[in-house]
Amino acid sequence: MTPTPAPPEFEAPDLETLSDPQAWRERIDSVWSWLQSEAFSIEFGIQAAAVVIAVAIGFALRRPASAFIARVFSLAAIEKFKARAIRFVAPVIGPALAWALLSGVLFTLQQLEMDYFWVRLGANLLGAWAIIRLLTSFIGEPFWQKTAAAIGWTLAALNIIGWLGPIAVFLDSMAIGFGGGRVSILTGIRAAILLVLLYWVASRLAKLLGSRIDTLPSLTPSARLLIGKTVQFILLATAVTLAISSLGIPLGALAIFSGAVGLGIGFGLQKIFSNLVSGVILLLDQSIKPGDVITVDDTYGRVASLGMRFASVITRDGMEHLIPNEEFITSKVINWSFSDHAVRIKKSIGVDYSTDVPKAMDLVVEAANTVPRVLPSPATKCLLRGFGDNSIDLEVRFWIADPGNGVNNVASEVLVAIWQAFKDNGVEFPFPQRDIHFKGGSPVEVRLVTDSTD
Template sequence: MAANEPAPFSTEWTSALIEHAQGVLIEARNAFITPEIGLQAVVIALAFGASWLLRAPVRTAFERAFGWQFMSRVNSTARDLVLSLILPVIAFLVLTLTRIGFDQAGLGSFAINLAASLTGAWVLIRILTAFIAEPFWSRTAATLIWFVAALNIVGLLGPLTGLLASVGFDVGESRISLLTVVRAAILLAVLYWVASRISKLLAARVEQVPTLTPSARLLITKSVQISLLVVVVAAALSIAGVDLSALAIFSGAVGLGIGFGLQKIFSNLISGLILLMDRSVKPGDVITLEETYGRVNALGMRFASVVTRDGLEHLIPNEEFITTKVINWSFSDEAVRIKKPVGVAYGTDVPHAMKVIVDAANSVERVLEKPETRCLLRGFGDNSIDLEVRFWIADPQQGVNNVSSDVLLAIWKAFEAEGIQFPFPQRDVHIDMREALRVRVENPD
């Protein structure tokens, strides 16, 4: 910016804006604060009061009508829409009849006509937005469209757009104004809703393809969502009149912000894509990550949902699956081997005890016959002969600790039946008898 050019938000610009707003207020006061407008305001209030009184009986009549046999085909959404529009429709009809009466009497009806137009616009917009299933988007769209329609009806849409267009700054050969920002935001919201509906429809179609694995389905769905999001943002900016090439000057700052402020977010996004492509972790797998053991319920672009045996749902960032050691109990084969130590007392018939342990483990329902259960002699401890039982299960998603408990309980019962003793800690105390043992008794009193 040259030194002789005024700043976009200078004092002169602010003073001009204030003077313009004051002029608009003076004109509005002179136009609306009159006895004729006051009379119409009272009539409008009475019309809405009468509509409120008529609302209850009309609603009751419609509810009874919906109970008739031939009206049973009407779904609940349409019924709720009709019942919610009873008050504004009655108000629109009453205001319209009132306006006709004022016109026939030769009285001014500007305010009444304005109120009727706004009420009718709200009814029409509410009907059109009823096709939007999401309540948030439906209410937002209805409010926004009605606001624009109201400005257009009262004749303020043109001045407001001109005012918004005058506030902005130049970027290269393009100009970014408040009007551009508002227009881009509205277009972005509309296109985002359309893209979300398209992505849901495509996701439903992809889920119906039997030849695709769950990871492939999720990868396709997420790729489509990201692609649609990029297209939506670019289309919204382009339709709003923003020259996309002019945004290149911000690429360095945006890249720096991504490198520092959004580093973790993009790291999780890239990690999520890697997990979907290499299928190292996929929905349905049973994994152990540090202290978390559970089943992968869903994979998102930022985190994975892991449900533990306690019913707790852990949302683990995707980056943890890339940088941390993960035990996937069902990566290539759902059959897993579990090892549990068992100690027996010295003097035990070890081969017999090993056979008892194997038979006891095989008596548990979830233990597989193939591969075979084995019992190994691992060493000679201070107080016990250390054995280890190794058995296989094919359903780790049903839990590992519970089947281990069942196996150890079966071994306990088998040892009791066979008279095999579990070891207990033993300590030998040696007293040096080369000197007399001195004993001292102290009286606590």
């Protein structure tokens, strides 16, 4: 039996061939003639049917095979590996079963000395698919997983057919000179693939190192964040540098170009870089840390996280404010827990002029100390602040240790307790009072007007 001829070889054309219509017509005619001679042969029909049937059976058995694997890993000894096994094995079952069936058909055709070119091609493509799906299953992100699988299988298919080398030569021939180097489409594709691969590796490595840094008890939260962000930046910068170096361009040639671009970006992204620098300053001096209770402008809340560009501040009503880091450098910020979480709260109170002031001051202190959040030490104090137009002005000063739980609410509880103590002991709150004086020594004439109808 005459073996099936291989498909026409792909020869890398030069630029002159690309612009020659006659050359393109000859190539298309040769491929078309080969397809016609093969498509209507009995050998091709047998092999095509075997490939289609094997693929159909393999993917039809994918779901039962997955269920069987799930039942196997349900055993108590290996149940902890069940989720991981399904994640890695399930995408491979379909092409792997189809490859196994085609391998059996290929062995049978070889024993019968029948043509097996298309069966071998199909088996090789399915085997490459299964291996690539298995390798890319280690990538957690679905987008990158599918992208890597598509690129890997395309390269494998071109290599199996025998077109990878000629296409690479063709892409490498389309090049331009840059900075004393040579940049072609092939080197650009390689650099892009390398950049994606290095970016993924750098992100994974930065995440792993970040999790290890977070477990170090000797580091403060700000130091952990700073070290984690620095490691992430260094790894990503290294990935970009290696990708650019793979283009064959001397890095020194990019100095002038990058300087001009950097100047333009600096003006356009001035605020962003200002926030980045401010974030580094905050992480170094630790003036604002995650967990601090702060007041900036009209925002009062707890710092949930501190990033390189903004800080997340959660207020008492549950709203999350993303405040740029620059605001903490240029604005007045009250940090209620900078050096000590204990803070003092002052509230003014007025009593009537007929009040026994020492007794009222004692009642204020006793009432404030009944509130659970008020600290016994430092001691609560009540001061006489002055004599107003309508009242004797007192001021209560008390301390709390948890400003993150709110300041106004505990002040309200203290004032309510003082009101109740005054009410129980007959202490009067003042009302506005005015004395009216009439000028002149003559008596004031008072006239009584009555209704004439009465």
